[in-house]
Amino acid sequence: MKSLMLAAAIALSTAPAFAAEHVVKMLNVAKDGTRMAFEPSLVRAKTGDTVVFEPVDGGHAATSVIVPSGADTWEAPLNTEARITVTKPGVYLFKSRPHFALGMIGMIVVDSPDSNRDAINSFKPRGSLMRKRFEALKRQLKSR
16 A cells, blocks of 8 residues: 555656646737737746737737747748747747837746847837837846
8 A cells, every 4th residue: 555655746846837828818908098909918927838829909910029039930821820839948038020110029928038138138129119119028027
């Protein structure tokens, strides 16, 4: 009986942790009134988690802008759900391809933002609305 309990304890302690799923809604208007927005615009995830981009409103397409070294980029078709498994620690910057100029941008922070912080800091968005939203996201990186 003791060896059965020991075997069960070892099996449970070596089992992989369950990955989480994070849903990001692509919206024409967010709850706070922001037009052309991801909700949430910042996701904190762990390596192996999945981020689902849900096209609640039409006309959006989730596309990567910056990803950590060795991570996969993505470009989802218009009006299509995208499922991204984050495999490397760092910051994943993403946009809605049709609404990038309108500031529709977001971030996924996986484990720690440190692995590609330089790439994020050197990114220079064009347009005042894009800069404003990007800087707001960067401030959230520093808040933790």
